[in-house]
Amino acid sequence: MDEKFDCIIVGAGVAGLAAAMTLARNNMKFLLIEKGEFPGSKNVSGGVLWGSDLAKLVPNYWEEDAGWDRFINHRRLTFMDDQSTFSVDFKSSHFNQTPYTGVVVLRSKFDRWLAEKVEEAIAESDYAMDSFIATNILVEEVLMEDGKAVGIRTGEEKFYADSVIIAEGVNNLLTRQVGLQDSYVPADHMLTGIKEIIRFDQNVLEDRFQLNGRSGMSNEFVGFATDGVEGGGFLYTNKDTLSLGLVLGLKDLREKGKKPYDILNTFKKHPVISDMIQGGEVVEYSAHIVSSGDKRVMPKKLHTHGLVVCGEAANLLMNAGKAIQGMDYAMRSGILAAETIVENKKTDDFSESAMKKYQNRLDDSYVMKDINNFQDAVHLLHDPVMTQKIPNLICDFGRNFFSIKNEPTKKAREMMSDSIKEHASYWELLKLGVKGGKAL
Amino acid sequence: MSHTKTLSLPERLGLVSYRNQAKSEIKPHIIVNTDICNTVCPHKCTTYVCPANCYTMDDKGMVHFQVEDCIECGTCMYACDQGAVDWNFPDPEIGRGVTWNFG
Numbered sequence: 001m002d003e004k005f006d007c008i009i010v011g012a013g014v015a016g017l018a019a020a021m022t023l024a025r026n027n028m029k030f031l032l033i034e035k036g037e038f039p040g041s042k043n044v045s046g047g048v049l050w051g052s053d054l055a056k057l058v059p060n061y062w063e064e065d066a067g068w069d070r071f072i073n074h075r076r077l078t079f080m081d082d083q084s085t086f087s088v089d090f091k092s093s094h095f096n097q098t099p100y101t102g103v104v105v106l107r108s109k110f111d112r113w114l115a116e117k118v119e120e121a122i123a124e125s126d127y128a129m130d131s132f133i134a135t136n137i138l139v140e141e142v143l144m145e146d147g148k149a150v151g152i153r154t155g156e157e158k159f160y161a162d163s164v165i166i167a168e169g170v171n172n173l174l175t176r177q178v179g180l181q182d183s184y185v186p187a188d189h190m191l192t193g194i195k196e197i198i199r200f201d202q203n204v205l206e207d208r209f210q211l212n213g214r215s216g217m218s219n220e221f222v223g224f225a226t227d228g229v230e231g232g233g234f235l236y237t238n239k240d241t242l243s244l245g246l247v248l249g250l251k252d253l254r255e256k257g258k259k260p261y262d263i264l265n266t267f268k269k270h271p272v273i274s275d276m277i278q279g280g281e282v283v284e285y286s287a288h289i290v291s292s293g294d295k296r297v298m299p300k301k302l303h304t305h306g307l308v309v310c311g312e313a314a315n316l317l318m319n320a321g322k323a324i325q326g327m328d329y330a331m332r333s334g335i336l337a338a339e340t341i342v343e344n345k346k347t348d349d350f351s352e353s354a355m356k357k358y359q360n361r362l363d364d365s366y367v368m369k370d371i372n373n374f375q376d377a378v379h380l381l382h383d384p385v386m387t388q389k390i391p392n393l394i395c396d397f398g399r400n401f402f403s404i405k406n407e408p409t410k411k412a413r414e415m416m417s418d419s420i421k422e423h424a425s426y427w428e429l430l431k432l433g434v435k436g437g438k439a440l
Numbered sequence: 441m442s443h444t445k446t447l448s449l450p451e452r453l454g455l456v457s458y459r460n461q462a463k464s465e466i467k468p469h470i471i472v473n474t475d476i477c478n479t480v481c482p483h484k485c486t487t488y489v490c491p492a493n494c495y496t497m498d499d500k501g502m503v504h505f506q507v508e509d510c511i512e513c514g515t516c517m518y519a520c521d522q523g524a525v526d527w528n529f530p531d532p533e534i535g536r537g538v539t540w541n542f543g
Contacts, residue, residue, distance in 0.1 A: 035529055035532060036532075036539065037459070037532075037539050040540070040543055041538075041539045041540055041543070042512065042537070042538065042539075042540065043540065043543050044513075044540060044543050045543070106542045106543055107540065107542075107543035108539075108540045108541055108542055108543035109542070109543075111543075136532045136533075137532065138529055138530075138531060138532055170514065171512075171514040171517065171527070171529075173527075173528065173529070184523070185517075185518055186518065186521060187518040187519050187521070190518045192489065192491060192513065192515045193513075194491050196452075197542040241542070250489065250515065250518055250519055253489050253519075254483060254485040254489055254519055257485075257488060258488065259488045259489070259493075260489065260491045261449050261452065261491060264446075265446040268444050268446050269444050269446065273444070274443055274444040277444060278443060278444070282447055282452070282455065283455060283541075283542070284455050284456070284540065284541055284542045284543075285447070285452035285453065285455055285456065286456075286511060286538075286540060286542075286543065287491035287492070287511055287513035287515065288513045288514070289513055289514040289515055289517075289518060
């Protein structure tokens with residue numbers, strides 16, 4: 001193929017597909033390359049796609065049965081010790097309105113469906129015969145000429161374009177190759193995610209979690225879930241399966257000498273989790289690295305001459321306590337990258353300064369605003385006091401508070417004071433309170 | 441106390457769909473210099489942090505690497521701070537690697 005594309009996108013995950021959809025709608029000629037057998041076949045996520053950007057890409061997607069699994073109208077944050085759980089639980093019919101503010105997706109299904117929507121957009125574009133989604137192709141190199149990205153190489157074959165969007169995911173080898181990220185990224189701000197998909201009879205699942213139609217629940221866990229390792233657990237209701245998993249701080253895992261799948265077993269055997277997953281059948285085990293949301297692990301910059309980086313390749317992911325956000329950042333960054341390229345095409349300017357407009361757009365969007373604003377919260381969540389002592393303290397208090405004995409009862413304030421003495425110190429809590437106050 | 445039956449790691453990996461499973465000869469996508477693991481590495485952490493147990497330790501404490509069960513998560517690339525792991529994605533035609541059914 002001698003022809004030159006307006007853009008080559010590497011990776012057909014959420015970021016790459018969002019970029020492709022935006023390019024197709026703007027009549028751009030592009031090539032989207034995916035290494036897996038089909039889009040989604042190499043992707044793993046928790047996973048909830050938060051926010052409503054999906055409705056911009058696929059209007060009225062909720063009218064379709066395909067693609068997504070359930071919308072979230074029930075949130076739960078759970079503190080856990082070895083026997084107990086103490087949860088903050090919020091459910092509201094407010095979240096039943098479309099566009100939904102969060103949908104649970106399984107990537108092998110979701111990305112494949114989104115790619116079909118992109119194919120439809122290509123078919124309606126001016127380049128119906130000249131834009132492609134190509135699967136089963138591994139991009140080995142970004143071709144650079146005089147400091148400008150001019151295309152990609154796969155095996156002996158080279159493809160050329162005015163611009164390249166790197167949406168290769170968290171294991172961002174090409175981002176490193178072009179020098180935007182160091183060739184070795186240390187474990188410090190990375191977490192290993194592991195997950196099981198557990199299948200149920202759909203009626204059993206819906207009864208057990210009080211799901212109605214396509215409604216769903218998301219539940220995050222902190223404390224005993226990770227057996228002393230920094231990180232947390234998650235449980236999401238899919239259509240007829242549960243996603244149950246952990247994210248484990250990799251540096252801490254290395255120091256503590258623990259195996260991720262052993263910790264997952266300990267989590268599953270917890271009496272409360274055990275009740276939730278009873279009778280289910282495990283149908284998939286998967287793992288994937290995620291970044292913590294600490295800015296120190298992000299690439300130095302997200303653009304160079306002729307090239308931009310989006311999604312997890314740019315380590316756009318954050319857990320600031322409210323939710324684990326990554327796919328929505330990927331989607332928005334993919335859209336912004338494509339919009340920048342559409343604009344740059346008008347003046348045929350793909351220089352470093354022209355590509356920097358992507359970075360500016362991203363900085364002005366909620367993605368970088370939130371990542372910048374909540375750095376303290378990210379650090380706080382990875383503090384051992386937060387991941388171990390606080391959950392133990394809260395569960396200890398819960399056990400005392402909810403125990404009714406035939407003897408004089410202490411005031412709640414006294415009980416709390418006892419639990420604090422048992423599990424932490426006022427000094428630690430004071431520090432945490434000050435940090436937390438600033439962070440949130 | 442608990443009524444959960446948990447799976448062993450081999451049972452879990454038995455649920456994974458690998459590509460090119462029928463091929464006897466595959467090109468490994470990760471190259472590990474186990475000389476480094478077995479001489480200078482103070483922690484040999486890949487033998488426990490890898491979610492697919494591709495890194496094992498024998499009776500003599502020597503580290504070995506087998507690529508076949510790899511699920512391409514990337515953990516070893518970050519966990520190894522000794523420069524022993526040369527990590528790449530598998531070749532679609534002659535590599536191994538995964539195709540997720542759920543993901």
